[in-house]
Structure formats: structure tokens, C-alpha cells
Amino acid sequence: MVAQASEIPVPNIEELFRPTHDERARQGMVSFIRKLAIIDMRRALKEDYESRIEPRLDREGRKPADWQTIEKAMQQEHIFRFYSAVRYNAQEMCYLSVQPAVERALPAMVGLARDLAVRNPAGGSLRLNPDLELPKYITALDVHLTPGWVHSEHTADDVAQGAVVSFGGKVFTGQHPYRKRPGVVGESIAYWIGKKYPNFAPRRILDLGTTSGKNLLPYCTAFPQAEVHGIDVAAPVLRYGHALAEHEGLAAHFSQQNAEQTDFPDGHFDLIVSSFFFHEVALKATRKILAECKRLLAPGGLMVHMELPDEASVSPYENFFWNWDTHNNNEPWYTAFRAEDPLALCAAAGFDAARSFKLHIPDIATFGEERHARFMRGELPSPAHGAGGWFVFGAERG
Numbered sequence: 001m002v003a004q005a006s007e008i009p010v011p012n013i014e015e016l017f018r019p020t021h022d023e024r025a026r027q028g029m030v031s032f033i034r035k036l037a038i039i040d041m042r043r044a045l046k047e048d049y050e051s052r053i054e055p056r057l058d059r060e061g062r063k064p065a066d067w068q069t070i071e072k073a074m075q076q077e078h079i080f081r082f083y084s085a086v087r088y089n090a091q092e093m094c095y096l097s098v099q100p101a102v103e104r105a106l107p108a109m110v111g112l113a114r115d116l117a118v119r120n121p122a123g124g125s126l127r128l129n130p131d132l133e134l135p136k137y138i139t140a141l142d143v144h145l146t147p148g149w150v151h152s153e154h155t156a157d158d159v160a161q162g163a164v165v166s167f168g169g170k171v172f173t174g175q176h177p178y179r180k181r182p183g184v185v186g187e188s189i190a191y192w193i194g195k196k197y198p199n200f201a202p203r204r205i206l207d208l209g210t211t212s213g214k215n216l217l218p219y220c221t222a223f224p225q226a227e228v229h230g231i232d233v234a235a236p237v238l239r240y241g242h243a244l245a246e247h248e249g250l251a252a253h254f255s256q257q258n259a260e261q262t263d264f265p266d267g268h269f270d271l272i273v274s275s276f277f278f279h280e281v282a283l284k285a286t287r288k289i290l291a292e293c294k295r296l297l298a299p300g301g302l303m304v305h306m307e308l309p310d311e312a313s314v315s316p317y318e319n320f321f322w323n324w325d326t327h328n329n330n331e332p333w334y335t336a337f338r339a340e341d342p343l344a345l346c347a348a349a350g351f352d353a354a355r356s357f358k359l360h361i362p363d364i365a366t367f368g369e370e371r372h373a374r375f376m377r378g379e380l381p382s383p384a385h386g387a388g389g390w391f392v393f394g395a396e397r398g
């Protein structure tokens, strides 16, 4: 019997990544160092600040009242310098540790992505624009300390940065060895929307700065009736994400566009989302993007962005902790974005203040459905951002 085309499994681009034993060992070690820095050393740093450094500054009449003063004081402390050095190096090593295996797999990855972009077996699509001018906040430096960030291309139809960012991200979050896991942020937002707006059935969904669609794909599953789109300025991550989605059997439409000005018609989307996006965008562009969201959102639509909590929402010490990335992780817009009130940004883009919101929502994968129901009834608070919860802001379009 001859198999129908639809019965032939679509190859998985991720399976072409085959690190050697030693490379895997190296990646495991990097995950461990990264965890040491971001969990254990972070905890030790805070304890030391509270029990030793702050009381000493207080005795000297210099108790810090804001995060800038805390940062200045901490920069003199060996514990902070050691933490920073470990965290910085761990970040760089996440990406470096996956590069050799990506390089070996590259010709096969390019070939597969190319084939899937023509065939679209799951019904998705990939639309690239080689003439798109990349914003300076993408090209000026290796954002996240990722060599070549998301956009660099060294061969025709290059997907390397998609693979480096994807596998480097797995090393970064300690998903070793490459446990398959959907985007927990998209999953958490989609779950929260389902509980908060039970009758909401978006026809079209847009994810801004989707990279390879990790936090876009959960919306395909949560809202199977919807047409799901992800945009990004960087071609390699879109090619890679499209190949992944087609393998997963999810019809997602990826296009290379600047979120500041897209080619979608007015009111085209019922739901616009993003994750880990705005803090990497110049503030001027953030304002333009939110105005573009207002243009693209249909009446009755909803916009939900997961981001870092703004300065006013957390303590001076936490602000000192979060803003570390501005100078140490090549994320120059981090502090400027966090200094803004997201509700004021929404209002400036034309959203109704009474219909705008910012809050923490639980991470559904770790919080669980039963506790989430209690959160929705107001009986339990959400964990803080990065500690089992996610900070989100957005607006309902009246």
C-alpha cells in the first residue's frame, strides 16, 4: 500500500542537532553554572545585602533609597563582582556551547527548512522580506550576548541563529538534555485568557517579536479555530520556527515584518500578544508598536504582553537586580523600558485607561489548575515574576 503524503511524518529540525558526548557534557556544565548564578548566588547576594551591606550603609547614614544607590554600593562588593562575572560568563557559554553541533547540522537544517517552506504540510506559511531594514536596536550589538543575535546570516536560507537561540535557550533554562516543552509563557497567558474571558474566541491572533514561535505555538492549541500569526524582523529564526511548527502539525503563519509598521489591515486581529519583547526595543519604537497594536486590534479584541515588571511595581532591591542586564547582558533598553508605566504607554497609544491592566499571572505549568482557580477567585496571589509567575500588561479594545 502506498502511504498518503499526509501520513508521512514531517521530519523534526531539532533532531538534526546531534551534539557529541563531550558537547553534551559541556552544555550540562553550563546549565549548572547558569543555575548556580541565577538561583543560588542570587539568593546569597540578597541575603548578604539585607544582613550585612544595607545595615552597614544604614550605620554610616547612607541607607539606599533607590536602586541606583544600591547598584553603586554593590559594585564595590566582592560578592556582587563574583556573581556578575559568573552570570556574564554563563550567559556567553550557553550559546557558545551549542554552536559546534549547529554548524555540523547546518546544511541538513537549511535543506529541511527550505523544503518545508515550499510544502507547508501543516498548512502554515513563511513570508520573508529580504528588503526589510533591520532596526539599529537589533544590529548594533550582540543582544543577550548571543553572537550574531537572531538576524545574522552567513549562508543562503540560513537557519543557524534559529538553532543557536533555541538550543542555547534550552541550556540557559536548564532543559537538559533538551526536554521538549512548549512555551510556558504563551501557555500561561492563553490559559489565563480562557478563564478570564470564557466566551472569547479570537479569529486571528498575532505574536510580536515571535523569534521561532516558542510562545506562539501554544495559541494554536488553545484556540484551534484561530488563524495564528507570528512576526519578527529576523529571517533565520522565522525559517527555523516555521520548520518546527510544520513538524508539530501546527498551521502558524510566520512573516518577516517590523512590528512598528506591519502590512496587516486595520482591525485584523482579535488577540495580540508578545513575550520578552518590549525590553529589547528602543523606547521610541515601543510607542510606535503599541500604536500599531491599537490600529491592528479589532473592536472587542484583547492585547496581552508579558514583560519585566515596571520599576514602580517592585522594590528598589529588585529593580537593582532586574536592571543588571542593561549594562551586563547587552540589553540597552531594559532600564528605560522598566522606568515607564506600561499603563501610561497604553494610554499614549490610544487605549482606554479604564480597560488597560497590569498584573502578575501564575505560570500554569508550575502552579497547576486547582491553585489557578483559587487565584482567579482572588483567594491566592500569583507568584512574582520569574518566581512562578509572569508580569503582563495590556488592554481590552472597547
Ligand SMILES: C[S@@+](CC[C@H](N)C(=O)[O-])C[C@H]1O[C@@H](n2cnc3c(N)ncnc32)[C@H](O)[C@@H]1O
Pocket: 135, 138, 150, 183, 185, 208, 209, 210, 211, 212, 213, 214, 215, 231, 232, 233, 234, 237, 257, 258, 259, 260, 274, 275, 276, 277, 280, 281, 285
Ligand atoms: C527576546 S526575543 C523574543 C522571544 C520570543 N517572543 C519568545 O517568547 O521566545 C525578541 C525578539 O523580538 C524581535 N524584534 C525586535 N524588534 C522587533 C520589531 N521592531 N519588530 C519585530 N520583531 C522585533 C527580535 O528579532 C527577537 O527575535
